[in-house]
Amino acid sequence: MIKKYIPILLFIVCVVASSCTQQKQACVEPILVSLRFSVLSTHWDSALARRITFDTLLPNAELRPIGAKDNTPYYFGNTAQFSLFLDPNNDSCKWYLSQMGGDSIREIIDTITFYYTRKLQFLSNACGYTYYYNLTTTPATPNLKNNVIQNYTDTVHKIDSILIENAGVTNNVNLEHLQIYIRDSLK
């Protein structure tokens, strides 16, 4: 009597076998973690008698790695939010930030050197290993009290200061790590 359920068994075997046909597990998460930051400006509002901070859209912004194997620039359009990749081979790396000026000539914002420590991190068998980073902090700067990148190189001096919101750069895509404040004169 129970033998009439043989087709059910065969069906199960077929379904399970077909669901298991794979040669390699697929990696479904980003392997390289990215550092995310936003660009802001501050100015003193005499009417309110306090400093006001606001997002600053950089027109046709460009981020270009300096000294990288592949120096292809990354274009972001008009945005105040950016992301970039840190160098897993060294404890620092440089990125060049620019925007399109009013006369269609690219205008340098700054060259930023990021300093950090690296930590090897196992993601999964499908994705292998990656590096997590911890941005270096410094006690104080003239403009902001705490959590400012120690040795960023401000060659063009359009960046006023850089605030580290979250020093740990991991595969958590919901965190913003830095806030870059540019000078009023850029506006």
Place this chain on the structure above:
Amino acid sequence: MRIFKCIFYVLPLFISCFALGQTADTTKPVAPTREKTGHQLTFSIDASQPIINAFISYRQGYEFAADYYLHKELYAVVEGGFGNATVNYTGPVNLQYNSNNSFIRGGINRCILTRQSVDDWDAVFIGARLGVGFINRTAAQYNVVDSIWGNTPKGITPAQNFTGYWFELTGGMRMELVKHFFVGYLVRGKFLLNTSAFQDLAPIYVAGYGRADKNAVFDFNFYLTYAIRWKRHNLNPVKVKVP
């Protein structure tokens, strides 16, 4: 995709339970007493493993099982097996190592299907298991592939021995196709108990458990079973007075 897989794994169990349960209700059989039901010891091989081994090139696994009928539709179960895995990923992910392991599981099965006669050994099971696996992983070579800054130099994670413990909830069925020979399947939900042991480069496949980098996994077995039976001794024979 995983949700669909889970549905495919579990749905047939409910279909089977429903169908078999209906049959039992309509015939209204009377459950035989313990004394009338004999002993049964079964030996099973998981016939699905060689098929899966053929489909998935990075792993090999073999599983066996034995169960003994205790009483009141309760079975004691012992399962074991062995396997190995080879990871040789190159490209966007660069990782190479081998692993092998053996395992043993113990637990119980309870048949939820009412017998139609003392010779009816068809069964729909629910059960639980405790498993332990002894795993060896070779040293692993890796590097991080980065197209912008350049790949990192090759690194090595030292070889490691693991002992994994897990708990399982099981459900399934088996039917006697010809006398003493059964076919059946078992669906398993497995829950790793010592997750901290597998934090750094857990093996991609552990025979008896599955993916060691997952804390909970679903699995199944398709068993071919042979049963040995013998009569139960009557412990309380009735004395008959001869006039």
